[in-house]
Amino acid sequence: MVELTPAELTLLGLLVEKPRHGYELEEVITERGMREWTEIGFSSIYYLLTKLRDRGLIAETAEPAHGKARKVFAPTPAGFQSCAAAAEEAVAVLRPVFPPVLAGLANQPVIPPARLRAALARRAQALTDKIAEVRAAAERQEPPPFVRAIFDFSLGQLEAEQRWLTTYRGEL
Known part of the structure; x- marks a missing residue:
């Protein structure tokens, strides 16, 4: 192959x-x-x-x-x-991904707590905006099922991160 x-x-x-x-x-x-x-x-x-x-x-x-x-x-x-x-x-095949957010989280002890909370708030807003953008793009068209699956997968990932972020921010 x-x-x-x-x-x-x-x-x-x-x-x-x-x-x-x-x-x-x-x-x-x-x-x-x-x-x-x-x-x-x-x-x-x-x-x-x-x-x-x-x-x-x-x-x-x-x-x-x-x-x-x-x-x-x-x-x-x-x-x-x-x-x-x-x-x-x-x-x-499950392959690793390397999102920069994980490198940031691994180094969060060097971020002052107030700045970390502000950075997480900015990320939360960016997630909300991206979810709205992806939903709007999906609604503007009537994609075939295989394309709909891509939109659904993307939304699922974004929403999962949004849930995680809500929980994590509550622990700070």
């Missing part, structure tokens, strides 16, 4: 959905709020497409893109297989 980065898997998955050109990929990434959970900048889309093409996972198609002469990419059979295998592994 070909190893795929999360960004490569995300783009390949969007091409498995349907052949697309780079600008259309950008539109879907923005519309679905994908930058909240993957590192794909607008400028990296074409770089990643080139990498996927050079590895034989996607190929240019002859399909016109909305009547414009843009390169449209689609997965090759190897790309489809690699996407399926990598997606299954990404779902099944």
Whole structure:
């Protein structure tokens, strides 16, 4: 199996959905709020497409893109297989994440108590704002179930952190 980065898997998955050109990929990434959970900048889309093409996972198609002469990419059979295998592994395998908040908590003895309480209050507000933003993004569209699952997962994580933060702040 070909190893795929999360960004490569995300783009390949969007091409498995349907052949697309780079600008259309950008539109879907923005519309679905994908930058909240993957590192794909607008400028990296074409770089990643080139990498996927050079590895034989996607190929240019002859399909016109909305009547414009843009390169449209689609997965090759190897790309489809690699996407399926990598997606299954990404779902099944628990991998560590390294949120900076944990490094901050590990070093909280050096933060004066009043500043720690203020920092936690700012985080609580940021969580409230992000939850509202994700809910609004989900409500603006009628995503298919697999996209809805991403919104639900993100909300679940944010809400779990919000519950933890409420409890933790109460212990200070």
